[in-house]
Amino acid sequence: MPATASAPVAVTGAEGFIGSHLVEALVAAGHRVRAMVQYNSFSSYGWLETLPGEVMNDVEVVLGDVRDPGSVHGLVTGTEAVYHLAALIAIPYSYRAPHSYVETNVTGTLNVLEAVRHLGIPRLVHTSTSETYGTAQTVPISEDHPINTQSPYAASKAGGDRLADSYHASFDVPVVTLRPFNTFGPRQSMRAVIPTVIGQVAAGERTITLGDLRPTRDFSYVKDTVAAFLAVGTAPAADVVGRTFNSGTGEEISVGDLVSLIGKIMDTELEVRADQERIRPAASEVMRLVCDAGRLRAATGWAPAHTLEQGLAQTVAFFRDPLNLGRYKAGIYNV
Ligand SMILES: NC(=O)c1ccc[n+]([C@@H]2O[C@H](COP(=O)([O-])OP(=O)(O)OC[C@H]3O[C@@H](n4cnc5c(N)ncnc54)[C@H](O)[C@@H]3O)[C@@H](O)[C@H]2O)c1
Numbered sequence: 001m002p003a004t005a006s007a008p009v010a011v012t013g014a015e016g017f018i019g020s021h022l023v024e025a026l027v028a029a030g031h032r033v034r035a036m037v038q039y040n041s042f043s044s045y046g047w048l049e050t051l052p053g054e055v056m057n058d059v060e061v062v063l064g065d066v067r068d069p070g071s072v073h074g075l076v077t078g079t080e081a082v083y084h085l086a087a088l089i090a091i092p093y094s095y096r097a098p099h100s101y102v103e104t105n106v107t108g109t110l111n112v113l114e115a116v117r118h119l120g121i122p123r124l125v126h127t128s129t130s131e132t133y134g135t136a137q138t139v140p141i142s143e144d145h146p147i148n149t150q151s152p153y154a155a156s157k158a159g160g161d162r163l164a165d166s167y168h169a170s171f172d173v174p175v176v177t178l179r180p181f182n183t184f185g186p187r188q189s190m191r192a193v194i195p196t197v198i199g200q201v202a203a204g205e206r207t208i209t210l211g212d213l214r215p216t217r218d219f220s221y222v223k224d225t226v227a228a229f230l231a232v233g234t235a236p237a238a239d240v241v242g243r244t245f246n247s248g249t250g251e252e253i254s255v256g257d258l259v260s261l262i263g264k265i266m267d268t269e270l271e272v273r274a275d276q277e278r279i280r281p282a283a284s285e286v287m288r289l290v291c292d293a294g295r296l297r298a299a300t301g302w303a304p305a306h307t308l309e310q311g312l313a314q315t316v317a318f319f320r321d322p323l324n325l326g327r328y329k330a331g332i333y334n335v
Contacts, residue, residue: 007078007079007080008031008032008033008034008060008078008079008080009026009031009032009033009034009079009080009081009082009083009233010033010034010035010036010075010076010079010081010082010083011023011026011033011034011035011036011082011083011085012036012066012072012075012082012083012084012085012086012108012112013036013084013085013086013087013127014033014035014036014037014048014059014061014085015035015037015038015044015045015046015047015048016046016047016085016086017047017183017185017187017188017189017222018085018180018183018222018225018226018229019035019047019083019085019086020046020047020048020050020051020187021185021187021222021223021225021226022083022085022226022229022230023035023048023051023055023059024051024055025223025226025227025229025230026083026230027055027058027059028055029230031058032058032059032060033058033059033060034059034060034062034075034079035048035059035060035061035062036062036063036064036066036071036072036075036086037061037062037063037064038063038064038065038086039063039064039065040063043063045061047187048061050187062074062075066084066086066104066108066109066111066112067103067104067107067108067111068111069111069114069115072108072111072112072114072115073115073118073119075115076112076115076116076119076121077115077119079121080121080122080123081121081122081123081124081125081233082112082116082121082123082124082125083125083127083229083233084109084112084124084125084126084127085127086104086108087104087105087108087127087157087160088100088101088104088105088153088156089129089153090153090189090191090335091131091151091153091154091280091284092191092278092280092335093191093335094151094152094153094156095151095152095281095284096335098152098156101152101153101156102156102159104156105153105156105157105159105160106156106159106160106163108160109126109159109160109163109164110160110163112124112126113126113163113164113167113173113175116173116174116175117167117171117173121174122174122237123174123176123233123237123241124164124173124174124175124176125175125176125177125178125229125232125233126160126161126164126175126176126177126178127177127178127180128157128158128160128161128177128178128179128180128244129154129157129179129180130179130180130181130182130218130246130248130289130291131149131150131151131153131154131157131286131289132147132148132149132154132157132158132161132179133145133146133147133148133286133289134146134147134148134149134150134154134286135148135150135286135287135288135289136287136288136289136290139252139288139290140250140290140291140292141246141289141290141291141292142246142292142294142295143179143244143245143246143295147161150283150284150285150286151280151284154286161177161179161244164177165177165244168241168242169242174237174241174242175241175242176232176233176240176241176242176243176244176245177243177244177245178228178229178232178244178245178247179244179245179246179247180220180225180228180246180247180248181217181218181219181220181246181247181248181249181289181290181291182217182218182219182220182248182289183219183220183221183222183225184219184220184221184222184311184312184315185221185222185223185311185314185315185318186222186314186315186318186319186324187222187318188222188315189334190328190329190330190334191334191335193210193217193255193258194219194258194262194312194315195315195319195328196208196210196334197210197258197259197262197270198262198266198312198315198316198319199319199325199328199330200330201262201263201266201268201270202266202316202319202320202325202330203325203330203331205330206268206269206270206271207270207271207272207273208259208270208271208272208273209272209273209275209278209333210255210259210272210273210274210275210278211255211274211275211278211279211280212255212274212278212279212280212285213254213255213256213259213272213274214254214255214256214287215254215255215285215286215287215288215289216252216253216254216255216287216288216289216290217252217253217255217258217289218248218249218250218251218252218289218290218291219249219253219258219308219311220247220248220249220304220311221304221306221308221310221311221314222311223305223306224247224249224304224305224306224311225247227302227305228245228247228296228302231296231300231301231302232245232296232299232300235299235300239299239300240299240300243295243299245293245295245296245299245300246291246292246293246295246296247291247293247296247302248290248291248293248304249291249293249304249308250290250291250292250293251290251308252288252289252290253308256272259272261308261309261312262312262316265309265312265313265316266316275333277333278333
């Protein structure tokens with residue numbers, strides 16, 4: 001879909017990890033972006049504050065909140081596409097504050113669907129997560145795999161997904177759901193495993209504190225996940241609308257092996273110390289995730305362009321920059 005001079009695209013969660021990379025990619029593709037940043041009294045624009053001025057010239061920041069229908073209505077008015085990424089995403093925090101997950105991930109998504117429906121926006125990309133599958137029952141996981149929500153986070157995301165499906169079925173809302181598997185790269189929060197390990201090493205630690213080392217995950221470099229967003233956001237409607245697409249590499253690695261690989265890339269002998277606080281309730285821990293992205297590849301031609309090692313090298317370079325590391329709290333358990 002060519003960028004038009006008149007209609008911007010809207011992004012929720014724009015100031016976050018994946019959202020800020022998506023904003024950059026949309027601007028690079030010639031779009032103007034209306035970026036929702038969650039209102040805060042510090043006037044902080046999150047990671048958008050670190051983007052170059054020439055990118056931000058094409059970005060209109062709108063402070064708002066997806067829990068507020070009027071706020072969402074204003075954001076999406078007059079846009080040609082909406083990328084809905086805003087969410088509460090930390091699993092451990094979802095044990096503590098589940099109501100806020102339902103309000104943000106379920107009601108927030110409902111507000112986006114309602115606005116897109118009533119304003120007749122031509123394309124909505126809704127963001128799901130591989131966590132909705134729970135521990136793999138068959139591998140690789142295709143979109144036909146059962147949904148098994150093992151945490152309040154996963155349940156709230158699945159609730160948003162089901163609303164998206166229902167709005168397509170009931171009101172013909174042109175929504176496509178992207179279901180990324182674990183994504184990593186520069187700007188990710190230290191609550192996620194890769195930044196936790198790299199950040200602790202970059203801060204001078206040689207004994208890394210972690211939770212369970214056994215689970216396996218399928219890690220995508222953030223630029224590949226962003227390419228998947230653009231692929232489903234710009235593909236002909238007949239190919240993608242009303243459908244759900246996994247994105248991931250098809251390769252799995254255990255957390256333990258990942259730590260060894262990071263140690264090798266950072267040229268450091270690492271020792272791992274298990275931290276009870278980071279161990280999740282047994283039935284809530286998703287033990288295995290590995291992606292079948294065949295449907296996305298067939299519909300859009302998308303394929304990952306970075307190996308795990310290449311992505312890790314970029315992420316290490318980011319965290320080794322003291323300016324970037326200084327934005328994090330490497331010494332605490334980030335939830
Ligand atoms: N990181 C991953 O591995 C991964 C994997 C699969 C899916 N996802 C999904 O991708 C999306 C982006 O995740 P991320 O990793 O960039 O996390 P993130 O926490 O960096 O981004 C989420 C953003 O949503 C914003 N937000 C939260 N509540 C809001 C509200 N009430 N109103 C407006 N904005 C609000 C936050 O400020 C933040 O910028 C999420 O929907 C997440 O579920 C992430």
